[in-house]
Amino acid sequence: MKIWMSPQTEKHNPSLWRLGAQVIAIVVLAFFLIIAGMKLVYRWNLPQPTSLLVLCLFITALVIFLAYRLGRHNARNLAAFFLDEENRLFAMDFRWVLSCNHRITYHDWKRLQQWTERIRIQKIVPDGAAEILRVENIRENPSDYAVVCQVRRYGRIGRLTLMLMKGYEDEDWLLRELERRRNWDSRLAEDDDRRPLGLAVGALVLGIGALGALFSHPALGYLPQIIYFPALAVVLVGIVMLVSFIVKRHRGE
Incomplete structure (x- = not known):
């Protein structure tokens, strides 16, 4: 059994407090920029309607960008790939465990921590993992790979896009396993015109x-x-x- 997890997940369980602190930091930064920007507008006697509109658009864009980066960082830490003894490749997003509930509580997050710990220790493919049957497309981006594939989960076959963040240990091995499951007649995304x-x-x-x-x-x-x-x-x-x-x-x- 071979398991690919992010280095942070291998050493530490997913932390709700760390995620919450990062979200609070983004909110505090946005609040500080709003106060500072309004003071500068009034101090420099800038046109208020235009200046406040530009300030609002800038802070909104910044918050969206930081939230996007935070989401991508946590997506990497909450994803794992498994290669079993029968050479079957599985993918798992730990957030799938929490997707059944509309409201995620502290106890749900603790259950997720215990679940990831058991996977690391026992070296098992968790229930709910998606078996990768065929890879349709692999697109390399600066910090990740977008893998479009056909998967089987709970007996149902469907299409799924997996985000493989760069930085896994033995990443080349995982990419080779994905390449083996590609269609022979498919093309790389960078050749897509x-x-x-x-x-x-x-x-x-x-x-x-x-x-x-x-x-x-x-x-x-x-x-x-x-x-x-x-x-x-x-x-x-x-x-x-x-x-x-x-x-x-x-x-x-």
Whole structure:
């Protein structure tokens, strides 16, 4: 039995307190930036509507980025791969244990810690692990691999995207096992020449909304002010489209 876990998970159990402290740190940072930014706006006598809007967008983008990085870091620590004696490859996301509950309590997290500890000691494939039957695509990113594959879980066969974060011990061995399960007629994602239609549409929607909000802002007034908030809604739709497309491309889908 060969088990691949992140170095942190091999040494320490998943910590709810560490995750909570990281989330609180992001919130405190955002609050500090809001206070500091507002003081600078008033001290330098900057145009308040425009300056506060830019400050809000900047802090929102920063919080989303930090939350994304935190989620990716914890995703690496909560994922594991197993190669059993019959040369079957399994994947497990420890968060699947908690997905049955809408509200995760401290006792649920302690149960997860005990569960990961038992896996490390007994060297077993846990119930609920997904057996990787066939790998359709492997896309290498700067800090991870996006693996699109067909899996069997609880007797059902489906399609799943697994994020293999870089840094595992014997990572080359795991990649070789994944490559062995690839389709012979599939291509690497970096050779994929699909037209980024979704990216273009999202950028177009975002651009139209941004121009509408800019020219209808009271500071300019080139367009009726009544379309300002609808234009902001269009900006939000464009951002969601862009983020969705980028995430799917990153995941190799």
